[in-house]
Amino acid sequence: MLSLPPALLLLCIGGQFDANGLVTLEARAGEAPLNADGVVRAGVVAVLTPDLQLSYLSRTTDLRLDYSPRIFWREPNDLNTHRPLILHVANFVAVSQASRTLRLTGSANASIGESDYTALAQLLGPTQAAIPSVVDFLSVTSSAGAVANLSRRATFGAALTFTHRRPLGAAATVVLPDPSMTPFPRQTSFTASPSLRVNLSRADDLILTSPVSYGTYSTGVDILTVSPQVGWLTHLSPLYDLRAALGIAYARVVPALTTSSPVAPVGELGLDMRLSNQGGVATRASTGVRVDYFVDPVLGTAGPRALVLLGLSSTLNPDWLVGIDASYSTVFVGTSPGPMGYQPDETAVSVSIPVRFRASDNLLTEFGFRYSDRAPSVQVSAFGFHQRQLWLYGLFTATTRRPTSRRVQ
Numbered sequence: 490m491l492s493l494p495p496a497l498l499l500l501c502i503g504g505q506f507d508a509n510g511l512v513t514l515e516a517r518a519g520e521a522p523l524n525a526d527g528v529v530r531a532g533v534v535a536v537l538t539p540d541l542q543l544s545y546l547s548r549t550t551d552l553r554l555d556y557s558p559r560i561f562w563r564e565p566n567d568l569n570t571h572r573p574l575i576l577h578v579a580n581f582v583a584v585s586q587a588s589r590t591l592r593l594t595g596s597a598n599a600s601i602g603e604s605d606y607t608a609l610a611q612l613l614g615p616t617q618a619a620i621p622s623v624v625d626f627l628s629v630t631s632s633a634g635a636v637a638n639l640s641r642r643a644t645f646g647a648a649l650t651f652t653h654r655r656p657l658g659a660a661a662t663v664v665l666p667d668p669s670m671t672p673f674p675r676q677t678s679f680t681a682s683p684s685l686r687v688n689l690s691r692a693d694d695l696i697l698t699s700p701v702s703y704g705t706y707s708t709g710v711d712i713l714t715v716s717p718q719v720g721w722l723t724h725l726s727p728l729y730d731l732r733a734a735l736g737i738a739y740a741r742v743v744p745a746l747t748t749s750s751p752v753a754p755v756g757e758l759g760l761d762m763r764l765s766n767q768g769g770v771a772t773r774a775s776t777g778v779r780v781d782y783f784v785d786p787v788l789g790t791a792g793p794r795a796l797v798l799l800g801l802s803s804t805l806n807p808d809w810l811v812g813i814d815a816s817y818s819t820v821f822v823g824t825s826p827g828p829m830g831y832q833p834d835e836t837a838v839s840v841s842i843p844v845r846f847r848a849s850d851n852l853l854t855e856f857g858f859r860y861s862d863r864a865p866s867v868q869v870s871a872f873g874f875h876q877r878q879l880w881l882y883g884l885f886t887a888t889t890r891r892p893t894s895r896r897v898q
Contacts, residue, residue, distance in 0.1 A: 504547030511888035513538040519859075519880035521607050523567040524622035527875040534607070534880075535562045551584040563605050567623045574603035574623070590638040594648075597631040601657070607878060610861065616796060616818040618837040618863050619787040620876075624673045625658040642688040650680040652704075654786065674786045678704025696720035696734070708789030713741040714782055716755055732759040738782030740791045753793045755781050772803040783820065788833055793821040810845040823866025832871040834863040855884040 517534040540557035562573040583595040603625050604612065610620050612628065634648035656673040680702040687695045699717040706712065718736030725731055734757040741751060759777030766772075776799045783794035795818065802812035819836040839861040846854045863876035 504545050504550060507544045507546065509542040509544070509888065509890050511540050511542070511886055513540070513884065513886045515882060515884045517880045517882040519878070521878040521880070522876050523565065524606050525620055525876075526622075529875075529877055530565055532563060532565050534605075536560065549586045551582075553580075553582045555580050559602075559608075561603075561605050561608055563607070567606065574605055574608075576600060576602035576604050576608070592636045594634045594636075595632065598629070600628040601626070610878075613787070615816050615839040615861065616837055617785075617787065618818065618834040619785060620834070620863070621673045621787060624656055626654065626656050626673050628652075628654045644686045646682075646684045646686070648680075648682045650682070652676060652678045652680075652786075655707075674789070675707035676704060676786045676789075678702060678784075678786075692724040694722040696722060698734075698736075702784065704784060704786075706786065706789030709744075710789050711743045712784055712789070712791045714784060714791060715739045716782055718755060720757075728763045730761040732757060732761070732777065738793075740782055742791055753782055755793075759798075769806045770803060772801070774799075774801045776800070783818075785820075785835070788824060788835075790824055795819055795821065808847045811843075812845075813840070813842050815840045820866050821868065823869040832865045832869060834876065835866040836864040836872070836874075838862050838874075851888055851890070853886040853888070855886075857882060 513536075515534075515536040515538075517536075518532075520529055520531045522529050537560040538557050540555055542553065542555040544554070545552040556577075556579045559576040559578055560573050561576065562571075564571070577600070579597075579599045581595075581597045583593075585593045587593050600612070604623065606620060606622055609624070610617070613620065630650065630652045632648055632650040634646065636644060636646045638644055654674055654676045656675070680700060682698065682700040684696065684698040686697075689695055697717075697719055699715065701716075702712075702714045704712050716736060716738040718734045720732070720734035722733075723731050734755075736755050738753050738755045739751055740753075757777060757779040759775065759779075762774045764772040764774055777797070779796040779798070781794055781796065782791060784791045797817045799815040800812070801814075802810060804810050815838075817838045823835055824833055839859075841857060841859045843855050843857040846856075848854050859878065859880040859882065861876075861878045862874040864874040865871050
């Protein structure tokens with residue numbers, strides 16, 4: 490007779506296992522560059538993403554695992570082929586309430602396969618300005634964290650994140666005419682993020698953070714950053730929350746890329762708003778301005794960066810949601826051109842306007858508009874936007890269970 494270890498047996502008895510399947514189809518029409526050279530072409534895109542999700546849920550533990558092959562087709566494309574690009578993606582999330590005062594979290598993501606230029610922009614994030622071209626790559630990220638309630642007013646948190654990215658296949662050996670034209674970043678980095686949150690009053694919280702990051706990059710540099718900050722969160726009224734933070738960032742780059750000071754100020758000022766909640770319409774908005782010390786994983790550089798974020802969403806009724814998300818980022822000191830005069834992008838702007846409709850318990854639809862553009866730093870003479878993307882899109886998600894308003898990429 491098959492016997493299970495006591496810990497596994499208790500896990501199986503104490504909770505519930507579940508499985509869910511969904512498939513997402515996205516269709517786009519518009520224009521975008523074929524590659525990092527900035528050749529903008531009109532075209533169409535289709536993305537098919539089947540997804541299998543497994544979960545375990547108990548009173549204290551939530552475990553979720555999913556796998557999805559992302560099948561991407563674009564016409565025209567940089568490879569001059571009609572075949573689709575396939576990216577395999579696996580995700581794992583774990584949350585456990587270990588005790589009344591201790592909460593543990595963990596997550597992991599692995600992506601391997603091919604990606605189009607426009608999809609790489611989604612992978613690396615809308616504020617990542619320098620984007621490589623079509624590539625075979627491996628990307629692995631994992632994190633572990635804990636949140637402990639020290640008292641009724643004080644909470645301590647800590648998280649450790651690991652990231653590894655590298656090109657695969659022919660992309661791993663390609664030699665470009667200018668060394669600064671990185672096809673895809675080779676990156677291995679660790680980040681530790683301790684934080685302390687103290688409730689000063691019913692309206693005010695004090696937040697102390699000091700993230701520490703170390704990484705080695707394909708440009709041949711190692712970058713260490715330490716950024717202690719003091720933050721303040723206050724409830725101005727039932728409708729408005731103000732966020733503010735101030736600190737410094739110290740960076741050690743080996744070998745040194747510039748002669749600028751290794752210490753720079755960082756900070757944030759933001760406002761969260763609940764604009765209305767009447768007649769079945771709930772409107773929320775968030776805006777913020779941030780100065781951080783940004784480590785660019787593609788260029789393997791580090792320096793002060795300005796970031797502006799804006800978000801607005803309205804839930805018209807349980808089935809409709811309309812929103813807008815916008816961001817702008819640029820570094821303060823631009824990277825010098827490479828030996829062949831190539832000037833990398835370090836400024837990014839993006840706007841998206843989604844309209845979501847839950848057509849049934851098993852079908853979620855989304856339509857909208859996406860815009861983005863990239864340029865070198867505003868500090869260099871070669872500044873000029875040249876990577877424009879304009880898309881009209883439709884997205885349909887069918888699931889075996891009632892969908893949430895979470896957007897599926």
